[in-house]
Amino acid sequence: MIEVKFIDKEGNIRSLDEILAIDSETGGLAIISHAELEAHHGHSFTVQAVDDTLADGEKVNIAFKTGGVNPKVHLVANCTTLVGGSLAIIEAPTWTQGSGTATAIINRLRVENPIQSTLLENDTVVAFTATNQVLVNVADLAGGTTLWTRYSWGERGKVEAGAERASNEFMLKPNTQYAVLFTAIGAANKAQIFLNWMEH
16 A cells, blocks of 8 residues: 655655544545535624515615725525515616615634725725625615526425525625515515625
8 A cells, every 4th residue: 555645845754644634434535515614714604685675676685895806705595584575786886875784794714803804894984895684675765787596486484585605696796785685475475685795
């Protein structure tokens, strides 16, 4: 049997089993996903919006602007709904400055003084600023390009839209306004939008 050795960046000689984590029971490589790795490093964020009194056609939105060139925002949008609805990601829409409710962005790494998100909002000033918040339910949301729409309908109380990161992730343009919009389909409805993203 050939024993392979590696030299790490500090100049130490390492064997393969010291570099790769192998599960002793199955012999499989023990790894975590890139998304989980970003969470471990404090670059993973989440925010949500809930409305439990939606009539047919009523809407819930989360709006923000991306910062400069770096870091890139890798976004996945999901929702749950009682009766049904559609969830859309809209690029470059407009809305009334100063409208909406400023809502805190949560860093998934729960340590003291975690990294803050670079997303921007314009709740209280004319310019967009990074306050570690997004806006929920901005007024007069209009225009832009709808990049993606997912419909959710089915048995009452068991309706959801969204899926795994690999097939639903968007890498957002820098310095661009975005909105994620839920539109209710059906009366006596409820909905929750939740956004998950990495900034890398």
